[in-house]
Amino acid sequence: MSKQQSCDCTNTKTNTEVPNKSLPEIRPTTWSTGNAELKDHILARLGVYRLNHRVDPGLYSLGKPTPKSPAFVSANYTLSFDMLRSSLKHTDAYILVLDTQGVNVWCAAGKGTFGTDELVSKIQTTNLADVVSHRKLILPQLGASGVNSFEVEKQSGFKVEYGPVRTNDLPEYLKTGKATPEMRQVKYTLKDRLVLIPVELSVAALPLIVAVIALDILGGVLPASAVAVSVLAGTALFPAVLPWLPTRDFSSKGFTLGILLALPFADSAFLGNSGSAIWLQVALGLAYVFLMAPITAYLALNFTGSTTFTSRTGVKKEIFRYIPAMAASLVVGAVLAALVIAMHFLGGGI
Amino acid sequence: MFNSYQETTVQYDKEKCVGCGRCSTVCPHRVFIQHGNKAELIAASACMECGTCQLNCPADAITVDSGVGCAGSMIRAALRGEKLDKANCTCE
Numbered sequence A: 001m002s003k004q005q006s007c008d009c010t011n012t013k014t015n016t017e018v019p020n021k022s023l024p025e026i027r028p029t030t031w032s033t034g035n036a037e038l039k040d041h042i043l044a045r046l047g048v049y050r051l052n053h054r055v056d057p058g059l060y061s062l063g064k065p066t067p068k069s070p071a072f073v074s075a076n077y078t079l080s081f082d083m084l085r086s087s088l089k090h091t092d093a094y095i096l097v098l099d100t101q102g103v104n105v106w107c108a109a110g111k112g113t114f115g116t117d118e119l120v121s122k123i124q125t126t127n128l129a130d131v132v133s134h135r136k137l138i139l140p141q142l143g144a145s146g147v148n149s150f151e152v153e154k155q156s157g158f159k160v161e162y163g164p165v166r167t168n169d170l171p172e173y174l175k176t177g178k179a180t181p182e183m184r185q186v187k188y189t190l191k192d193r194l195v196l197i198p199v200e201l202s203v204a205a206l207p208l209i210v211a212v213i214a215l216d217i218l219g220g221v222l223p224a225s226a227v228a229v230s231v232l233a234g235t236a237l238f239p240a241v242l243p244w245l246p247t248r249d250f251s252s253k254g255f256t257l258g259i260l261l262a263l264p265f266a267d268s269a270f271l272g273n274s275g276s277a278i279w280l281q282v283a284l285g286l287a288y289v290f291l292m293a294p295i296t297a298y299l300a301l302n303f304t305g306s307t308t309f310t311s312r313t314g315v316k317k318e319i320f321r322y323i324p325a326m327a328a329s330l331v332v333g334a335v336l337a338a339l340v341i342a343m344h345f346l347g348g349g350i
Numbered sequence B: 001m002f003n004s005y006q007e008t009t010v011q012y013d014k015e016k017c018v019g020c021g022r023c024s025t026v027c028p029h030r031v032f033i034q035h036g037n038k039a040e041l042i043a044a045s046a047c048m049e050c051g052t053c054q055l056n057c058p059a060d061a062i063t064v065d066s067g068v069g070c071a072g073s074m075i076r077a078a079l080r081g082e083k084l085d086k087a088n089c090t091c092e
Helices: A009-015 A035-046 A078-087 A105-111 A116-125 A141-145 A149-156 A167-176 A190-194 A197-219 A221-244 A250-272 A278-306 A312-345 B022-026 B071-079
Strands: A026-029 A058-062 A071-075 A093-098 A136-139 A159-162 B032-035 B038-041
Touching: A035 A078, A035 A197, A071 A078, A071 A105, A078 A093, A078 A167, A093 A116, A105 A141, A116 A136, A116 A149, A136 A141, A141 A159, A141 B022, A149 A159, A190 A221, A197 A221, A197 A278, A221 A250, A221 A278, A250 A278, A250 A312, A278 A312, A278 B071, A312 B071, B022 B032
Parallel strands: A026 A058, A071 A093, A071 A136, A136 A159
Antiparallel strands: A058 A093, B032 B038
16 A cells, blocks of 8 residues: 555545644545446436436545646536546546536536636635645536636636546546647547437437327327337437438438338338228328428437537527428328328228 | 538637637637637538637637527427527526
């Protein structure tokens, strides 16, 4: 075991018999994460107790830091904090955890909780200036949207350095002292998109189940599975295949996917009613396409908020361009379906 | 056609730039690069309007009409009778 440092600020917990305001509480933490963390991460990814994956805000010691050890800043969301500490294997460091109310760094920065004021306040309440001898903080780059680095320096004396976007680039960054342009760019890989699917699904699950049961009772298996396919396409398949769908807009990508998946249903509806008049067969087939495609397209448009690159200007344009088209498609589909059902009851042959 | 993302609101006044390099450091989409002692705006259409560059520019050389590019929050705002631009990030 390594010896205690002569000025070991991590040791304040044992000095409780002499309460001293100038000595901050520093909680020890580890590089390794175990089964408890794994379970917590899985629940977080499933969207279970979404705001309860928290660590206590404040100052943490990782390994055996000295006053010269680097100081990192993180959010009080377990996924953020655990990813940071497990990426710093064998680095002795301090971690200052801001109170972001259980929200990750980037989203919290957007909301302002991972922000200039909170950072300055945590530097002061933890007496960080007495714990470390340097005046440099390493922040995650994505925290920068909430933090004015020049203002932090002015108010606290600590210089802000932005580390790489991804924690797994930290070892390289610490070695070279520099983040490459590659490390500074946000990506949106297949894995990044796949981990979002459970949360997307959990939001859609309840209305989907209700719709499937209702349609099954009213119209049978085909319409019930059609709504299931169009909703699952928009929430689960769409994130997975996003970059491979043609065009740039999410709505047009969603329409493409929705139409493709509606074709087998249109085909079954067409062939399943081969005894009816041909125009009724065509009308029913088209009804599936006109009803299914806008559902997938609408959910696809909603996925913009889960991505890393859509601008507000662009999304606003998409809303004005495509929502009317989605509504029109639904109306046409509903009219066609109503026509077929009416003819059915009038003895028109389906 | 089918690309609503060609124009963004990021604007840059090169005259005011003091060359600190912060914008090219903080931008997650390489919209700015550092060229000599000035920043260059090289990819305005890649901007996601997060506003990070504006917040971290000490010379007020950059302006962005920043906001969340999230259709869900904008549609919810519209349904509440609010302006789309007022939409905040509403996921918890």
